[in-house]
Amino acid sequence: MALSPQWLDELRARVTLSAVVQRTTKLQRAGREWKACCPFHNEKSPSFTVSDEKGFYHCFGCGAHGDVIRWMTDQRGLAFMDAVKELAAEAGMEVPAPDPRAAQRAEQQAGLHEVMQAAQDWFRASLDTPAGTKARDYLASRKFDAHTMERFGFGYAPNARNGVANSLKQFDRAMLIEAGLLIAVDDKEPYDRFRDRLTIPIHDPRGRVIGFAARILDADKKDAPKYINSPDTPLFDKGRTLFNLHRAGPASRKSGRMVVVEGQMDAVAMAAAGFEEAVAPMGTALTETQLGLLWRMVDAPILCFDGDNAGQRAAIRAIGRALPLLAPGKTLSIVGLPPGLDPDDLIKRQGAKAMEALLSEPASLIDTLWRFERDSAPLRTPEDKAGLKARLIAHCDAIQHSDIKSLYRRELLEKFSEFAFPPRAPREKRxxxxxxxxxxxxxxxxxxxxxxxxxxxxxxxxxxxxxxxxxxxxxxxxxxxxxxxxxxxxxxxxxxxxxxxxxxxxxxxxxxxxxxxxxxxxxxxxxxxxxxxxxxxxxxxxxxxxxxxxxxxxxxxxxxxxxxxxxxxxxxxxxxxxxxxxxxxxxxxxxxxxxxxxxxxxxxxxxxxxxxxxxxxxxxxxxxxxxxx
Known part of the structure; x- marks a missing residue:
């Protein structure tokens, strides 16, 4: 039976490692981790640690290391599939039935990972060629330092229709098409998807390249989209992926926050300024799956969208997606940037301290929702005010958790009453x-x-x-x-x-x-x-x-x-x-x-x-x- 890496990652995410280890080993809390005397060798002082956030245990004495599945096989002595079945039963997951096609898909994905890494190596090498001058000039204009450019892996896709196929001859064209690097239209010759663009690799949570974002370099091409991303492939699903998550996840454990910006370049600019915990969706509104990924990291991710109308609409769309999913302790915080500024603009004009000041005092979800609806339309007549009340109640009705729904309804209606019926001077008597x-x-x-x-x-x-x-x-x-x-x-x-x-x-x-x-x-x-x-x-x-x-x-x-x-x-x-x-x-x-x-x-x-x-x-x-x- 072949279990996909995605299925195993979901299993690990649903099971709390420390809860499994504590069944046979006494753990003591040590900050954000747990410690104990190692169960794999005799010792008098604890050198064995368990981290739920990182998802593994480690012994500094004997070197024992692994995740929850490894614990079941090494410490409990179970066979791999027996360990998986026992954990899946606890997590409420069904173990996939034996399927020869699953093994074929797993092998296919492994091959696609090789394709994507080879493409990244070629794009990266192309950046240093004479053809990559425009891309290097653009990066210089953004004032990214060498360290930022290196770790984010910027590259250049040459302006050629067959550059990928000619440079990656070790792979079949069918694999290049499936990886999203080539476009096949009817019976025509497949051609390169990314041409004359700055490329940025997109990684999965394990740090493997699964897709690319590409920015236009020629300002005269006004009809062409500014950014394009890889299409959905067996490796890449834009609704389930957050740009820079593999770096931002570890950084969020240190800072205690996760910042969501609108685009990939915003995330790069944030990281270059020292805000390593920044991620970005793939050019679309945040999806329910992406919100779930964020809530695994922190309880209140911070939305930091541009200060224009489009940024406000993006924030309210994200709030609309989040409302049905709200749970005790799980919410969103919102930072409103000054009008006309994106994160990079703010940092360049006012410095990183200005951004830190905004991130340290974000607005709550309910306050943002109230201000948006209050200011979204004129409120001159009773009918206008009734419309505002109806919109607020509709938002509350979208919340699935009954306690949170009633609390939101109460607080929003209180705000509405204070706004719609301001107190008058009290009547007096002598x-x-x-x-x-x-x-x-x-x-x-x-x-x-x-x-x-x-x-x-x-x-x-x-x-x-x-x-x-x-x-x-x-x-x-x-x-x-x-x-x-x-x-x-x-x-x-x-x-x-x-x-x-x-x-x-x-x-x-x-x-x-x-x-x-x-x-x-x-x-x-x-x-x-x-x-x-x-x-x-x-x-x-x-x-x-x-x-x-x-x-x-x-x-x-x-x-x-x-x-x-x-x-x-x-x-x-x-x-x-x-x-x-x-x-x-x-x-x-x-x-x-x-x-x-x-x-x-x-x-x-x-x-x-x-x-x-x-x-x-x-x-x-x-x-x-x-x-x-």
Whole structure:
């Protein structure tokens, strides 16, 4: 059975080396690595290290070295395929079935690697010929030093239709075509893809040449593309490749960051200025696979695109690709370059310190998204503002992770409310006793207050709904924040819906962004069990109270859906008793968890009420222990 290098690399990436080693060897954390006494020879002091980032173990005593597969074969004594199968089962991967064609493809790829390296050697040699003068002049104009030009392997593709075929005669033309070096059109003679261009080799993560980027040198050829890349081949897939990743990956482990720029020459310029951790996509927007490669290196890659409109569009396209993939701790940061400047321009004009200053304080993904949508179109009319809100909600809906989606929705709608409804000067009333003016509590519109009072009559509100309504009266700035879920809940709840709809309407009619509690309508009774809810406590911290109110809204919206699902499961007993029972038990567990969350709100209130009475600074240690218990 032939396993492709790509499949084995994926297997190694999915398995954590230290977790496998720790099953039989006790490891101790040592910075970003692990250490232990070597399991391959007897020693008293640790000289055996394991690096998850680098993907290998190494002993400085006996020289034992390898990856996770080598560990399974050498330390566990398994055969290679047995080791691969065991690791694949852990990683959730299927081992490819025996296929003679797979072996043929692996052999074919090995041959293509030889072709690409030979082409790179020829391009590099051509740069030093008289024909390469224009390419050398261009490199001189970019002021790249000799070290930068050497390690990035710049070359020159001569202006000849058959230069590659004549220079690489040891390879069949079919291989040259498959490697993307020649173009074959119908029955015509194949000709060179890269002609009279500066070439830059593209490498895979193992440092092997898999393709080329080529820049035009003749400024008069305005119709020709400025850059062209190799086509997709068995070695090169532009959507799965990042330029300079094989160098930037090790550098990112030292700097703790990964910088994504727009083009290959930007990455070269960054590296020449000392920013070794720069990579670039292959002339297209970042793909999901490329984002995955970046997130393996760092938690928050930095997008550093040009400061023109095209650069901003590229950044927002990358954000759009990233939103569905966001996970706890995995995000993007964005650096906005000055208008009209690319990374090389900024470094040449203002120096590397200016670039470092920008990279050290990147903007968050959510702030960039908000500013882009806010500034993308005029916002003169209510319809314009409604369009902005719709675009923000569409971005939130693209996020797959439920917690991140709800947090993005909440924060973006808060930004929208602050922007669309800026606070006005508070209404004032005269306190004739003191002679000073004091802000009055906002008053509800009489019609709204009447509907709110009517909906509250006759015991129509239950404890939780009543507490939420009272909490929104106390914190009116939270009404629009939770308008979406409350609106959905109100539409399906005939008892509490009118009161909530009245409050949402009031948020539009009252002072926008008003934080002063709304004056409770006359005849509007407080919730029946006010003591259970911390956000109704007049002495509670306002920020904490708002967080508790958000939790209460979440519970209020969740409850009817849970009750409906439980009723539906119960109704299925006659037709499918076994499945209905299992579903009912699952939902009952969820309901118990729901009730527990509801009970925790009262517990938090009690804990906060008791907290001032505890003075740990003067209590003896025994008293502190009893308090903690």
């Amino acid at each position: 306190d004739w006793k003191s002679g000073f003016a004091k802000p009055a509590k906002p008053l509800l519109d009489p019609a709204v207050a009447g509907r709110l009072r009517k909906s509250a009559d006759g015991g129509s509100r239950d404890t939780l709904a009543g507490a939420v309504i009272a909490g929104l009266l106390r914190f009116p700035d939270q009404i629009l924040v939770h308008a979406e879920p409350l609106g959905r809940f109100a539409a399906g709840d005939g008892r509490n819906g009118p009161a909530l709809e009245s409050l949402i309407e009031a948020a539009e009619l009252l002072e926008p962004g008003e934080e002063t509690p709304i004056c409770t309508p006359q005849g509007f009774a407080p919730p029946p069990d006010k003591s259970r809810f911390a956000f109704l406590d007049e002495g509670a911290d306002p920020q904490g109270a708002r967080e508790d109110l958000a939790e209460a809204v979440s519970l209020l919206v969740e409850r009817p859906a849970l009750d409906a699902a439980l009723a539906a499961a119960t109704a299925r007993f006659e037709t499918d008793p076994e499945a209905a029972f299992a579903e009912q038990q699952r939902l009952l567990k969820r309901k118990l968890a729901f009730e527990k969350r509801l009970g925790l709100m009262a517990s938090r209130r009690a804990a906060r009420a008791a907290q001032p009475e505890i003075d740990l600074s003067v209590a003896d240690p025994g008293a502190q222990d009893e308090t903690r218990k």
